[in-house]
Amino acid sequence: MEPWVTRSELDRAPEGRLEDAAVEAMWRHRAARVIGVDERSNISSDQTGNALRPIAPEGGYDPEQHYLVGTVAGAPWFAVPAATQGPSASLRQLGGVLEETEADIATTAVALVNWHRVAPFCGQCGTRTLVREGGHMRWCPGCDRQRFPRTDPAVIVAILDEAGRLLLGHHTGWEDTRVSILAGFVEAGESLEAAVRREIREESGLELSAVRYVGSQPWPFPRSLMLGFVARAIGDEIRVDGTEIEWANFYSQSEVTRLVDAGELTLPMRSSIASRIVAAWRTGDLTI
Known part of the structure; x- marks a missing residue:
């Protein structure tokens, strides 16, 4: 599976951002660009909605x-953080x-x-x-943390499953045809592999034999990191939880x-790791 943005040219400048004066100089750089992110987490884009719309910085630097x-x-x-x-x-x-x-x-x-919108105060002392x-x-100036x-x-x-069919589930609240692979958050003190087995058991009733990591994707809604896996089911008897997953089935590549x-089926949106994983399976590049 193609990893997340392996050819990105973004340099996160970990050393250059340590001093406010250096960051302020970057703000004043003639080639500096700004991206606005509004209250809905929408980003400034062009008229087509298919490209970013960066603007030049205005006013003084505000850290x-x-x-x-x-x-x-x-x-x-x-x-x-501003209206776009x-x-x-x-x-x-x-x-x-x-x-x-x-x-x-x-x-x-x-x-x-x-x-920054959700973390203005110190969780230790409230400052x-x-x-x-x-x-x-x-x-935090209150406890120097x-x-x-x-x-x-x-x-x-x-x-x-043993025949190589992929489990696709329909989440309650989705449009009727939409399906995806199953997901869930890792709990405190839990390993990734344990989270995989627990979530799949809870949502589908399936037990797993083998589990393999395949890749990750940042997903800031609001601050997730999606960690992708492929796993082999023991048997094919599905018992959905009925709360998060309304129904689920195994599908062959030709059926999908x-x-x-x-x-009759709508697959995950192209921006998601789910789409990349499903696409890798459809081309025969996802194995366990």
Whole structure:
């Protein structure tokens, strides 16, 4: 399976963002660009909704509101929490059409802005924290502690039966034809492999024999990291939980093609790791 943005040219500038003066100089750089992220996590885009719409920085640098995403070929990119003032599109829409560097920029911008919106206060003493390192850290003056962006791990799993058929499930609340592979959050103190087995047991009633990691994708809705796996089911008797998963079935590659072509199944959106995993299975590149 093709990994997430392996050809991205984004340099996250971990050393260059340590001093406010250096980040401020980047803000004033003639080639600097800004991406707006609004309250719905939509990003400034062009009229088609298929490309980013960066703008030049305006006004003085504000470390509390201007977050350094990184640099591309020496040009700094910033994210700001603000109304996009023009066309905008969701990361779900843009993620499937942007080239890899812009996809990396957009995902990082949304992740940073979302984190700062929900983490202004210290979880230890309640003091309002201050932004440091170009937006990649918050410092608490009350207890002198550093706070870094939190990432919530979630597993997403392609389950194959002995015949190589793929399990696709329909989530309650989705449009009638939409299906995907199963997923869930990792619990405290739980390994990834244990989370895979627990989530699949809870949602489908299936037990697993083999489990293999295949890749990951940042998914800042609001702050997840999706960790992809492929697993082998023991048997094929499915018992969905009825709460999250309404129904699920095993499908062969030919059945998926026929049902998708007939409009009876809708596969995951192109921006998601689920789409990449399903596509790898359909081409015979996903094995366990």
